[in-house]
Amino acid sequence: MIKNALSNTQIDLLGNRLKGGSHTESDLRLLDDYRRSFGAAYEAVVRTLRQRGAVPTGRLAKSTKSIAEKLRRESIRLSQMQDIAGCRIVVENILDQEKLVASLKADFPEAILIDRRDNPSHGYRAVHLIAEISGKPIEIQIRSSLQHLWAEVSEKSSDVLDPTIKYGGGSDSWRERLTKKSQSVAAYEESEKKIAVAVASEEAADAAYKKFENAYAELRKHHLPDHELQEMQKAREDLMSKKKLRERTHQKLRGDSERLRKKNTDLLTEAITWLDRQKRQKQ
Amino acid sequence: MIFLIEYNRSIGVIVTVRDFDDSQRREAEESRLAIELDLNRKGIDHEVVLLEAVSKDALHRTHQRYFADLTALLKSAAGQDE
Numbered sequence: 195m196i197k198n199a200l201s202n203t204q205i206d207l208l209g210n211r212l213k214g215g216s217h218t219e220s221d222l223r224l225l226d227d228y229r230r231s232f233g234a235a236y237e238a239v240v241r242t243l244r245q246r247g248a249v250p251t252g253r254l255a256k257s258t259k260s261i262a263e264k265l266r267r268e269s270i271r272l273s274q275m276q277d278i279a280g281c282r283i284v285v286e287n288i289l290d291q292e293k294l295v296a297s298l299k300a301d302f303p304e305a306i307l308i309d310r311r312d313n314p315s316h317g318y319r320a321v322h323l324i325a326e327i328s329g330k331p332i333e334i335q336i337r338s339s340l341q342h343l344w345a346e347v348s349e350k351s352s353d354v355l356d357p358t359i360k361y362g363g364g365s366d367s368w369r370e371r372l373t374k375k376s377q378s379v380a381a382y383e384e385s386e387k388k389i390a391v392a393v394a395s396e397e398a399a400d401a402a403y404k405k406f407e408n409a410y411a412e413l414r415k416h417h418l419p420d421h422e423l424q425e426m427q428k429a430r431e432d433l434m435s436k437k438k439l440r441e442r443t444h445q446k447l448r449g450d451s452e453r454l455r456k457k458n459t460d461l462l463t464e465a466i467t468w469l470d471r472q473k474r475q476k477q
Numbered sequence: 478m479i480f481l482i483e484y485n486r487s488i489g490v491i492v493t494v495r496d497f498d499d500s501q502r503r504e505a506e507e508s509r510l511a512i513e514l515d516l517n518r519k520g521i522d523h524e525v526v527l528l529e530a531v532s533k534d535a536l537h538r539t540h541q542r543y544f545a546d547l548t549a550l551l552k553s554a555a556g557q558d559e
Contacts, residue, residue: 223510230506249531251538254502254505255509259486346542
């Protein structure tokens with residue numbers, strides 16, 4: 195039960211004790227009160243997300259262990275921590291991710307946007323939005339399926355191999371493998387975006403070609419002079435050859451994209467097989 | 478649904494998992510604190526988290542790390558190709 199709101203000074207002193215590992219049972223209760231004070235803000239955010247058709251999984255309370263580790267790892271005070279409560283949404287692909295991020299930015303115009311897709315954090319790629327409700331920050335993680343899968347492998351690697359992997363630690367070889375995998379996912383997602391642009395332009399070009407065909411058929415009924423008809427035929431052939439070229443280019447894009455997807459799966463498979471072996475040895 | 482998870486990070490396995498209805502949020506929070514206090518008294522370094530999802534499947538999808546054996550992650554990865 196929350197009796198009184200804690201002051202920032204009280205919160206930060208509590209953070210110092212957690213950081214130093216000198217916390218008492220009453221500190222754990224105090225931290226619990228602090229975590230619960232995010233409840234109303236969390237519910238407001240989740241309600242909005244559900245109205246948007248998203249299926250968030252919420253973390254009502256960041257674990258004490260994670261809070262203490264973050265305080266030790268980063269030069270941050272407990273009162274500044276922005277992910278005490280939050281939620282995660284995993285969408286199918288990067289295109290859905292972009293649509294959702296755009297709509298959430300409209301829902302939470304004051305939210306801080308952290309886009310880790312182009313500048314990954316130790317390979318981690320995702321979009322985080324920090325929405326603030328009544329002074330309480332709530333973190334919304336938005337990931338594509340592949341970004342999420344990569345993050346899960348990274349988290350599991352941290353559990354099984356070395357807890358610092360998530361933050362750029364661990365062995366060089368494993369870090370390189372994770373980085374390579376992350377770059378591969380990024381390349382695949384870039385191809386997804388290119389294909390989406392190509393499909394949109396193909397649809398527009400097809401519509402324009404159809405219009406031209408209709409106009410051409412109509413004009414032919416009016417017995418145009420030969421030279422005009424020839425010009426029209428030439429224009430029609432040009433359009434057809436451009437259409438074929440476009441189709442070939444898009445087919446190549448799709449093929450490249452498929453290969454990248456396979457490469458992602460192979461890299462992930464390799465990583466997981468190795469992690470499995472390590473986990474079994476540990477148990 | 479609300480899920481209360483005690484997780485042993487050092488070996489990557491769940492120790493206990495308990496679920497609650499959405500209406501039992503306070504009870505879930507109290508249980509979380511009780512587990513944490515108990516672990517603290519015993520000097521056991523486990524992670525205790527409270528997660529909320531529409532279903533167990535949804536939770537497994539977004540937080541596979543806690544539940545899945547790595548082979549399940551692999552299947553999920555293969556699923557990307559289906």
